[in-house]
Amino acid sequence: MTPIITAFESSPDRGRGLARDMRVRWALEEVDQPYDVRLLSFKEMKEPPHLALQPFGQIPTYEEGDLALFDSGAIVLRLAQRHAGLLPDDADARARAVTWMFAAVSTMEPPIVERETARLVERREAWYAPRMALLETRVGTRLGQLSAHLGDADWLDGGFSAGDLLMVSVLLRLKGSDLLDEYPNLTAYMARGEARPAYQRAFAAQLAVFEATQAG
């Protein structure tokens, strides 16, 4: 049975691959599993049928027969546990990869999202400049720590894993920002992620959705 994921009908990132369905698409491509996509309008995301699948009214969700999941991290983990390609075989190494999955979404991503939110919501407030300075310091601290850990390794812990998939996805939110200028090893790490054929296929698929809505 082909699983179904949900994604934005009209992605606010305009096809730059930053919506969280991209993480699930990338994981599905890494493990070579076909999938279908159901597109949702912003209105539909807040209505009961979708809230029954995703109580916070977000995308993506994942439906496979009777199983319905949400949260991109949990969906990627499910795929990684069921199919080869996203977690090492060794049990200890698997646990370390899962550590990086959680670190990506609960340690690295929140200050990055907070900065994005401030850029959207607080841009016209009198406090914007000093607030942004605080937020950029906070993001910079995390980037420095991650850069120190990565060093000159290709991936966070041995070979490419679901931990890298989520960490690269989180860092890509900063693409084009000068916050990354000090950390060439992180920009190289992101580029290694983006260069993976599975990433490329997933990126093309989400971009095609955006382009179709523009054409329509």
Added chain:
Amino acid sequence: MTPIITAFESSPDRGRGLARDMRVRWALEEVDQPYDVRLLSFKEMKEPPHLALQPFGQIPTYEEGDLALFDSGAIVLRLAQRHAGLLPDDADARARAVTWMFAAVSTMEPPIVERETARLVERREAWYAPRMALLETRVGTRLGQLSAHLGDADWLDGGFSAGDLLMVSVLLRLKGSDLLDEYPNLTAYMARGEARPAYQRAFAAQLAVFEATQAG
């Protein structure tokens, strides 16, 4: 081999059980596993021996023989996968419990932590009152969605799971805040978590650390 976790030598929450070692202590008590604790000063947390275990300089960590993990969510998941008591037996139900684990730390916790951070860091800024209003609206939205999902159920999805352990832990950060006043089902949910004997044992253990430092 008894695992070793790390915790604050002097917890900033003064023994209220809000530091993230509490989540791991609670999980260890739920699965009835003994553990040792290594206490760290703030200075030690930022030094190379600890950074080798936890690149972001935080607690808790988890060491078990040659395996070293960090991130409380990942540690709780490791314990839940290795011992009975924190995940259902059914594979689909396990995946849903893991969804709630990720939702707790990546959807519910970030706005709650952001509010706490603002209370510490931005309290004296001119923008504090309007910023706090924004943040409380954001937290309130998430609480309303969670409350609507929980309804009159005891736990988020069937019986108590690691998803509830993390979600209750996250919500307890708001204990005493009037943000919870509108959601009696959430305060009852938190109380059910706190009433569990495993929670009580974990809470007593972390409080004993705080009281010992005060006595010393």
